[in-house]
Amino acid sequence: MAVYTGPACRRCRALGVKLFLKGDRCFTDKCAFERRPYPPGKSRNARRKMSSYGLHLAEKQKAKAEYGVLERQFRKYFEEAKRQKGETGANLVVLLERRLDNVVYRSGMASSRREARRLVTHGHIRVNGHKVDIPSYLVRKGDVITVSDKMKAKEEFKRRFEENSRRMSASWINVDLDNVSATFVDMPTRDDVQPPFNENAIVELYSK
Template sequence: MSRFTGPRLKVQRALGTALPGLSRKSPEERNYPPGQHGMKQKRKSDYGLRLMEKQKLRFNYGVTERQIQRLFREAKQSKAPTGERLLELLESRLDNFVFRAGFAPTTLAARQLVSHRHVLLNGRSVNIPSIRVRPGDTITLSAAGKRIPSTVECLAEPALSRPEWLSFDGDTVSATVTRCPDASEVPFPIEVQHVVEYYAVRL
Protein backbone atom coordinates (compact mmCIF):
# COMPACT_ATOMS: atom_id res chain seq x y z
CA MET A 1 0.00 0.00 0.00
CA SER A 2 1.08 3.59 -0.61
CA ARG A 3 -0.09 4.85 2.75
CA PHE A 4 2.58 4.89 5.45
CA THR A 5 1.16 4.03 8.88
CA GLY A 6 4.32 3.90 10.97
CA PRO A 7 5.86 6.50 13.33
CA ARG A 8 6.22 9.60 11.18
CA LEU A 9 8.44 11.65 13.46
CA LYS A 10 10.85 8.72 13.71
CA VAL A 11 11.15 8.68 9.92
CA GLN A 12 11.89 12.41 9.82
CA ARG A 13 14.58 12.02 12.47
CA ALA A 14 16.16 9.16 10.53
CA LEU A 15 16.20 11.23 7.33
CA GLY A 16 17.42 14.34 9.10
CA THR A 17 14.78 16.76 7.85
CA ALA A 18 11.16 17.78 8.33
CA LEU A 19 8.83 16.43 5.65
CA PRO A 20 5.67 18.57 5.61
CA GLY A 21 3.81 16.08 3.44
CA LEU A 22 4.36 13.34 6.02
CA SER A 23 3.64 15.18 9.28
CA ARG A 24 3.00 18.62 10.70
CA LYS A 25 5.39 17.80 13.53
CA SER A 26 9.04 18.72 13.16
CA PRO A 27 12.04 16.95 14.75
CA GLU A 28 13.49 20.24 15.98
CA GLU A 29 14.04 19.18 19.59
CA ARG A 30 15.60 15.82 18.68
CA ASN A 31 17.21 16.50 15.32
CA TYR A 32 19.30 13.34 15.38
CA PRO A 33 18.52 9.77 14.27
CA PRO A 34 16.49 7.56 16.65
CA GLY A 35 18.10 4.83 18.72
CA GLN A 36 20.69 4.70 21.50
CA HIS A 37 23.48 5.61 19.09
CA GLY A 38 21.51 8.32 17.31
CA MET A 39 23.48 11.21 18.76
CA LYS A 40 26.79 9.82 17.55
CA GLN A 41 27.71 11.34 14.21
CA LYS A 42 28.43 8.70 11.60
CA ARG A 43 29.73 9.34 8.12
CA LYS A 44 27.27 7.98 5.59
CA SER A 45 28.44 6.11 2.53
CA ASP A 46 27.67 7.41 -0.95
CA TYR A 47 24.96 4.75 -1.20
CA GLY A 48 23.51 5.85 2.16
CA LEU A 49 23.33 9.48 1.05
CA ARG A 50 21.59 8.57 -2.21
CA LEU A 51 19.15 6.23 -0.49
CA MET A 52 18.28 8.92 2.07
CA GLU A 53 17.39 11.46 -0.62
CA LYS A 54 15.25 8.91 -2.43
CA GLN A 55 13.44 8.04 0.79
CA LYS A 56 12.67 11.72 1.39
CA LEU A 57 10.64 11.74 -1.83
CA ARG A 58 8.93 8.45 -1.08
CA PHE A 59 7.77 9.43 2.40
CA ASN A 60 6.87 13.05 1.69
CA TYR A 61 4.71 12.20 -1.33
CA GLY A 62 3.50 8.86 0.06
CA VAL A 63 4.36 6.81 -3.01
CA THR A 64 5.48 3.20 -3.27
CA GLU A 65 8.84 2.13 -4.64
CA ARG A 66 7.14 0.89 -7.79
CA GLN A 67 5.38 4.23 -8.31
CA ILE A 68 8.53 6.31 -7.93
CA GLN A 69 10.43 4.00 -10.26
CA ARG A 70 7.74 4.43 -12.88
CA LEU A 71 7.89 8.21 -12.51
CA PHE A 72 11.69 8.12 -12.74
CA ARG A 73 11.53 6.20 -16.02
CA GLU A 74 9.10 8.78 -17.39
CA ALA A 75 11.30 11.65 -16.20
CA LYS A 76 14.34 10.04 -17.80
CA GLN A 77 12.62 10.05 -21.19
CA SER A 78 11.89 13.77 -20.92
CA LYS A 79 14.02 16.42 -22.61
CA ALA A 80 14.18 18.30 -19.31
CA PRO A 81 16.76 17.36 -16.65
CA THR A 82 15.70 14.06 -15.12
CA GLY A 83 15.77 15.24 -11.50
CA GLU A 84 13.78 18.40 -12.13
CA ARG A 85 11.21 16.52 -14.18
CA LEU A 86 10.84 13.90 -11.44
CA LEU A 87 10.09 16.57 -8.85
CA GLU A 88 7.60 18.21 -11.20
CA LEU A 89 5.77 14.90 -11.69
CA LEU A 90 5.57 14.32 -7.94
CA GLU A 91 4.34 17.85 -7.25
CA SER A 92 1.69 17.44 -9.96
CA ARG A 93 -0.06 14.53 -8.23
CA LEU A 94 -3.65 15.31 -7.22
CA ASP A 95 -3.12 14.40 -3.57
CA ASN A 96 -0.14 16.75 -3.37
CA PHE A 97 -2.18 19.51 -5.06
CA VAL A 98 -4.91 19.07 -2.43
CA PHE A 99 -2.26 19.32 0.31
CA ARG A 100 -0.44 22.32 -1.16
CA ALA A 101 -3.77 24.11 -1.69
CA GLY A 102 -4.37 23.92 2.07
CA PHE A 103 -7.28 21.47 2.09
CA ALA A 104 -5.44 18.88 4.19
CA PRO A 105 -2.68 18.97 6.85
CA THR A 106 -0.51 16.33 5.12
CA THR A 107 -0.26 14.47 1.84
CA LEU A 108 -1.58 11.36 3.57
CA ALA A 109 -4.67 13.22 4.76
CA ALA A 110 -5.10 14.65 1.27
CA ARG A 111 -5.01 11.12 -0.18
CA GLN A 112 -7.80 10.13 2.19
CA LEU A 113 -9.91 13.10 1.10
CA VAL A 114 -9.50 12.07 -2.53
CA SER A 115 -10.10 8.37 -1.87
CA HIS A 116 -13.35 9.16 -0.03
CA ARG A 117 -14.54 11.30 -2.97
CA HIS A 118 -14.52 14.57 -1.05
CA VAL A 119 -12.48 16.28 -3.82
CA LEU A 120 -13.99 17.50 -7.09
CA LEU A 121 -11.59 17.93 -10.02
CA ASN A 122 -13.03 20.31 -12.60
CA GLY A 123 -16.47 19.67 -11.11
CA ARG A 124 -16.21 15.88 -11.24
CA SER A 125 -15.88 13.56 -8.25
CA VAL A 126 -12.61 11.59 -8.37
CA ASN A 127 -11.02 8.99 -6.09
CA ILE A 128 -7.57 8.43 -7.63
CA PRO A 129 -4.84 10.31 -5.69
CA SER A 130 -2.23 9.82 -8.43
CA ILE A 131 -4.14 11.77 -11.09
CA ARG A 132 -1.80 14.31 -12.66
CA VAL A 133 -3.10 17.87 -12.59
CA ARG A 134 -2.31 20.35 -15.35
CA PRO A 135 -2.53 24.13 -15.74
CA GLY A 136 -6.17 25.17 -15.73
CA ASP A 137 -7.38 22.32 -13.51
CA THR A 138 -9.50 23.37 -10.53
CA ILE A 139 -10.33 21.51 -7.34
CA THR A 140 -13.10 22.11 -4.85
CA LEU A 141 -14.45 20.14 -1.91
CA SER A 142 -17.75 18.32 -1.59
CA ALA A 143 -20.30 19.65 0.89
CA ALA A 144 -19.36 16.90 3.34
CA GLY A 145 -15.65 17.51 2.78
CA LYS A 146 -15.96 21.15 3.79
CA ARG A 147 -17.34 20.09 7.18
CA ILE A 148 -14.51 17.73 8.12
CA PRO A 149 -12.87 19.21 11.26
CA SER A 150 -9.27 18.74 10.08
CA THR A 151 -10.13 20.36 6.75
CA VAL A 152 -11.84 23.32 8.43
CA GLU A 153 -8.81 23.77 10.69
CA CYS A 154 -6.36 23.51 7.80
CA LEU A 155 -8.25 26.01 5.65
CA ALA A 156 -8.08 28.47 8.53
CA GLU A 157 -4.37 27.79 9.10
CA PRO A 158 -2.64 25.94 6.22
CA ALA A 159 0.33 23.73 7.07
CA LEU A 160 2.41 25.54 4.43
CA SER A 161 2.15 28.79 2.54
CA ARG A 162 0.51 28.12 -0.82
CA PRO A 163 2.98 27.94 -3.74
CA GLU A 164 2.94 30.35 -6.65
CA TRP A 165 1.93 27.65 -9.13
CA LEU A 166 -1.64 27.63 -7.80
CA SER A 167 -4.24 30.25 -7.02
CA PHE A 168 -6.68 29.91 -4.14
CA ASP A 169 -10.18 31.41 -3.97
CA GLY A 170 -11.42 31.64 -0.38
CA ASP A 171 -14.94 32.62 -1.42
CA THR A 172 -15.55 29.42 -3.40
CA VAL A 173 -12.99 27.35 -1.44
CA SER A 174 -11.31 26.28 -4.67
CA ALA A 175 -7.79 26.16 -6.05
CA THR A 176 -6.58 26.32 -9.65
CA VAL A 177 -3.29 25.24 -11.18
CA THR A 178 -1.83 28.33 -12.87
CA ARG A 179 1.36 26.74 -14.21
CA CYS A 180 3.50 23.63 -13.91
CA PRO A 181 5.28 23.29 -10.54
CA ASP A 182 8.97 24.13 -10.48
CA ALA A 183 11.59 21.88 -8.90
CA SER A 184 12.75 24.79 -6.72
CA GLU A 185 9.30 24.96 -5.07
CA VAL A 186 9.56 21.60 -3.32
CA PRO A 187 8.91 22.44 0.37
CA PHE A 188 11.86 20.57 1.89
CA PRO A 189 15.60 20.33 1.16
CA ILE A 190 16.37 17.66 -1.44
CA GLU A 191 19.50 16.77 -3.42
CA VAL A 192 17.64 15.35 -6.38
CA GLN A 193 20.87 14.51 -8.23
CA HIS A 194 21.49 11.86 -5.56
CA VAL A 195 18.13 10.32 -6.47
CA VAL A 196 19.10 10.28 -10.14
CA GLU A 197 22.39 8.61 -9.28
CA TYR A 198 20.60 6.08 -7.05
CA TYR A 199 18.34 4.90 -9.87
CA ALA A 200 20.89 5.29 -12.66
CA VAL A 201 22.55 1.99 -11.67
CA ARG A 202 19.30 0.19 -10.77
CA LEU A 203 16.90 0.86 -13.62
Protein backbone atom coordinates in the same frame (compact mmCIF):
# COMPACT_ATOMS: atom_id res chain seq x y z
CA MET B 1 -3.19 0.66 -2.75
CA ALA B 2 0.16 0.35 -0.98
CA VAL B 3 1.16 3.15 1.35
CA TYR B 4 3.50 3.55 4.32
CA THR B 5 1.52 3.42 7.55
CA GLY B 6 4.32 3.45 10.13
CA PRO B 7 5.30 6.26 12.53
CA ALA B 8 5.70 9.49 10.54
CA CYS B 9 7.94 11.32 13.01
CA ARG B 10 10.31 8.37 13.15
CA ARG B 11 10.97 8.75 9.43
CA CYS B 12 11.93 12.42 9.78
CA ARG B 13 14.34 11.57 12.60
CA ALA B 14 15.85 8.65 10.71
CA LEU B 15 16.38 10.74 7.56
CA GLY B 16 17.65 13.79 9.44
CA VAL B 17 15.24 16.26 7.84
CA LYS B 18 11.90 17.74 8.87
CA LEU B 19 9.33 16.68 6.27
CA PHE B 20 6.18 18.02 8.00
CA LEU B 21 4.49 14.61 7.79
CA LYS B 22 2.24 15.21 10.82
CA GLY B 23 0.67 18.45 9.66
CA ASP B 24 -0.22 20.91 12.43
CA ARG B 25 1.81 19.01 15.03
CA CYS B 26 5.01 19.83 13.13
CA PHE B 27 4.50 23.53 13.85
CA THR B 28 4.25 23.06 17.61
CA ASP B 29 6.71 22.25 20.38
CA LYS B 30 5.39 18.68 20.33
CA CYS B 31 7.27 17.98 17.09
CA ALA B 32 9.40 14.87 17.71
CA PHE B 33 12.07 16.02 15.26
CA GLU B 34 12.57 19.28 17.13
CA ARG B 35 12.63 17.56 20.52
CA ARG B 36 14.92 14.70 19.47
CA PRO B 37 16.84 15.72 16.33
CA TYR B 38 18.83 12.51 16.12
CA PRO B 39 18.06 9.06 14.62
CA PRO B 40 15.72 6.79 16.62
CA GLY B 41 17.52 4.18 18.67
CA LYS B 42 20.71 6.25 18.74
CA SER B 43 22.14 8.51 21.39
CA ARG B 44 22.45 12.16 20.41
CA ASN B 45 26.25 11.82 20.34
CA ALA B 46 26.33 8.76 18.07
CA ARG B 47 28.24 9.22 14.84
CA ARG B 48 27.34 7.57 11.58
CA LYS B 49 29.61 7.44 8.55
CA MET B 50 27.69 6.75 5.38
CA SER B 51 29.01 5.46 2.08
CA SER B 52 28.39 7.26 -1.21
CA TYR B 53 25.62 4.77 -1.98
CA GLY B 54 24.08 5.36 1.45
CA LEU B 55 24.03 9.13 0.90
CA HIS B 56 22.34 8.73 -2.50
CA LEU B 57 19.85 6.24 -1.07
CA ALA B 58 18.98 8.63 1.76
CA GLU B 59 17.98 11.31 -0.77
CA LYS B 60 15.61 8.86 -2.47
CA GLN B 61 14.13 7.88 0.89
CA LYS B 62 13.52 11.55 1.70
CA ALA B 63 11.63 12.03 -1.58
CA LYS B 64 9.53 8.89 -1.07
CA ALA B 65 8.68 9.93 2.50
CA GLU B 66 7.92 13.51 1.48
CA TYR B 67 5.32 12.50 -1.12
CA GLY B 68 4.13 9.28 0.50
CA VAL B 69 4.99 6.86 -2.31
CA LEU B 70 6.64 3.46 -2.23
CA GLU B 71 9.44 2.10 -4.39
CA ARG B 72 7.48 0.61 -7.29
CA GLN B 73 5.47 3.76 -7.92
CA PHE B 74 8.47 6.01 -7.34
CA ARG B 75 10.45 4.07 -9.95
CA LYS B 76 7.62 4.63 -12.45
CA TYR B 77 7.80 8.38 -11.84
CA PHE B 78 11.54 8.26 -12.45
CA GLU B 79 11.14 6.35 -15.73
CA GLU B 80 8.51 8.84 -16.89
CA ALA B 81 10.75 11.78 -15.92
CA LYS B 82 13.60 10.24 -17.90
CA ARG B 83 11.42 10.00 -21.03
CA GLN B 84 10.43 13.66 -20.87
CA LYS B 85 12.47 16.51 -22.31
CA GLY B 86 14.73 18.46 -19.97
CA GLU B 87 16.55 17.45 -16.80
CA THR B 88 15.38 14.16 -15.34
CA GLY B 89 15.67 15.34 -11.74
CA ALA B 90 13.61 18.49 -12.32
CA ASN B 91 11.01 16.49 -14.27
CA LEU B 92 10.75 14.05 -11.36
CA VAL B 93 10.05 16.86 -8.89
CA VAL B 94 7.33 18.30 -11.13
CA LEU B 95 5.65 14.91 -11.59
CA LEU B 96 5.53 14.40 -7.83
CA GLU B 97 4.13 17.89 -7.33
CA ARG B 98 1.34 17.17 -9.82
CA ARG B 99 -0.07 14.33 -7.71
CA LEU B 100 -3.62 15.14 -6.65
CA ASP B 101 -2.99 14.45 -2.96
CA ASN B 102 -0.01 16.81 -3.07
CA VAL B 103 -2.03 19.58 -4.78
CA VAL B 104 -4.77 19.19 -2.17
CA TYR B 105 -2.09 19.56 0.53
CA ARG B 106 -0.35 22.50 -1.17
CA SER B 107 -3.64 24.35 -1.55
CA GLY B 108 -4.32 24.10 2.19
CA MET B 109 -7.31 21.75 2.03
CA ALA B 110 -5.33 19.37 4.25
CA SER B 111 -2.63 19.94 6.85
CA SER B 112 -0.52 16.99 5.66
CA ARG B 113 -0.23 14.76 2.62
CA ARG B 114 -1.58 11.85 4.66
CA GLU B 115 -4.72 13.83 5.42
CA ALA B 116 -4.92 14.89 1.77
CA ARG B 117 -4.71 11.25 0.68
CA ARG B 118 -7.63 10.40 2.97
CA LEU B 119 -9.74 13.23 1.56
CA VAL B 120 -9.10 11.96 -1.96
CA THR B 121 -9.66 8.25 -1.29
CA HIS B 122 -12.85 8.97 0.67
CA GLY B 123 -14.30 10.76 -2.34
CA HIS B 124 -14.33 14.32 -1.00
CA ILE B 125 -12.26 15.88 -3.82
CA ARG B 126 -13.50 17.10 -7.19
CA VAL B 127 -11.37 17.91 -10.25
CA ASN B 128 -13.20 20.17 -12.71
CA GLY B 129 -16.46 19.12 -11.06
CA HIS B 130 -15.84 15.37 -11.28
CA LYS B 131 -15.07 13.15 -8.30
CA VAL B 132 -11.53 11.75 -8.38
CA ASP B 133 -10.54 9.26 -5.68
CA ILE B 134 -7.05 8.38 -6.94
CA PRO B 135 -4.29 10.15 -4.94
CA SER B 136 -1.74 9.63 -7.75
CA TYR B 137 -3.93 11.35 -10.36
CA LEU B 138 -1.76 13.90 -12.18
CA VAL B 139 -3.26 17.38 -12.15
CA ARG B 140 -2.90 19.43 -15.33
CA LYS B 141 -2.56 23.15 -15.94
CA GLY B 142 -5.92 24.86 -15.55
CA ASP B 143 -7.55 22.12 -13.43
CA VAL B 144 -9.82 23.37 -10.66
CA ILE B 145 -9.82 21.44 -7.38
CA THR B 146 -12.88 21.65 -5.13
CA VAL B 147 -14.37 19.63 -2.26
CA SER B 148 -17.69 17.88 -1.82
CA ASP B 149 -20.68 19.86 -0.54
CA LYS B 150 -20.49 17.86 2.69
CA MET B 151 -16.96 19.10 3.40
CA LYS B 152 -17.68 22.62 2.19
CA ALA B 153 -20.53 22.91 4.71
CA LYS B 154 -18.22 22.21 7.65
CA GLU B 155 -17.09 25.43 9.37
CA GLU B 156 -14.09 23.65 10.92
CA PHE B 157 -12.88 22.56 7.47
CA LYS B 158 -13.20 26.09 6.06
CA ARG B 159 -11.36 27.55 9.06
CA ARG B 160 -8.45 25.12 8.69
CA PHE B 161 -8.43 25.63 4.91
CA GLU B 162 -7.94 29.36 5.42
CA GLU B 163 -5.19 28.84 8.01
CA ASN B 164 -3.34 26.23 5.98
CA SER B 165 -3.55 28.15 2.70
CA ARG B 166 -1.76 31.11 4.29
CA ARG B 167 0.93 28.85 5.75
CA MET B 168 1.58 26.76 2.62
CA SER B 169 1.02 29.23 -0.23
CA ALA B 170 2.39 27.99 -3.57
CA SER B 171 2.85 30.36 -6.51
CA TRP B 172 1.57 27.78 -9.03
CA ILE B 173 -1.73 27.24 -7.18
CA ASN B 174 -4.38 29.94 -6.98
CA VAL B 175 -6.56 29.53 -3.89
CA ASP B 176 -10.13 30.86 -3.72
CA LEU B 177 -11.14 30.97 -0.04
CA ASP B 178 -14.70 32.14 -0.73
CA ASN B 179 -15.50 29.22 -3.04
CA VAL B 180 -13.24 26.73 -1.22
CA SER B 181 -11.36 25.86 -4.39
CA ALA B 182 -7.89 25.88 -5.86
CA THR B 183 -6.71 26.25 -9.46
CA PHE B 184 -3.51 24.65 -10.74
CA VAL B 185 -2.54 27.72 -12.76
CA ASP B 186 0.85 26.61 -14.05
CA MET B 187 3.45 23.87 -13.91
CA PRO B 188 5.91 24.53 -11.07
CA THR B 189 9.64 24.60 -11.70
CA ARG B 190 12.23 22.90 -9.57
CA ASP B 191 13.24 26.29 -8.12
CA ASP B 192 9.60 27.00 -7.19
CA VAL B 193 9.32 23.81 -5.18
CA GLN B 194 12.69 23.79 -3.35
CA PRO B 195 12.38 20.11 -2.28
CA PRO B 196 14.15 18.92 0.89
CA PHE B 197 16.14 16.36 -1.10
CA ASN B 198 18.75 16.30 -3.85
CA GLU B 199 16.97 15.02 -6.95
CA ASN B 200 20.25 14.75 -8.87
CA ALA B 201 21.50 12.23 -6.30
CA ILE B 202 18.39 10.14 -7.04
CA VAL B 203 19.16 10.25 -10.76
CA GLU B 204 22.71 9.12 -10.06
CA LEU B 205 21.44 6.29 -7.83
CA TYR B 206 19.14 4.88 -10.49
CA SER B 207 21.82 5.31 -13.16
CA LYS B 208 24.29 3.03 -11.38
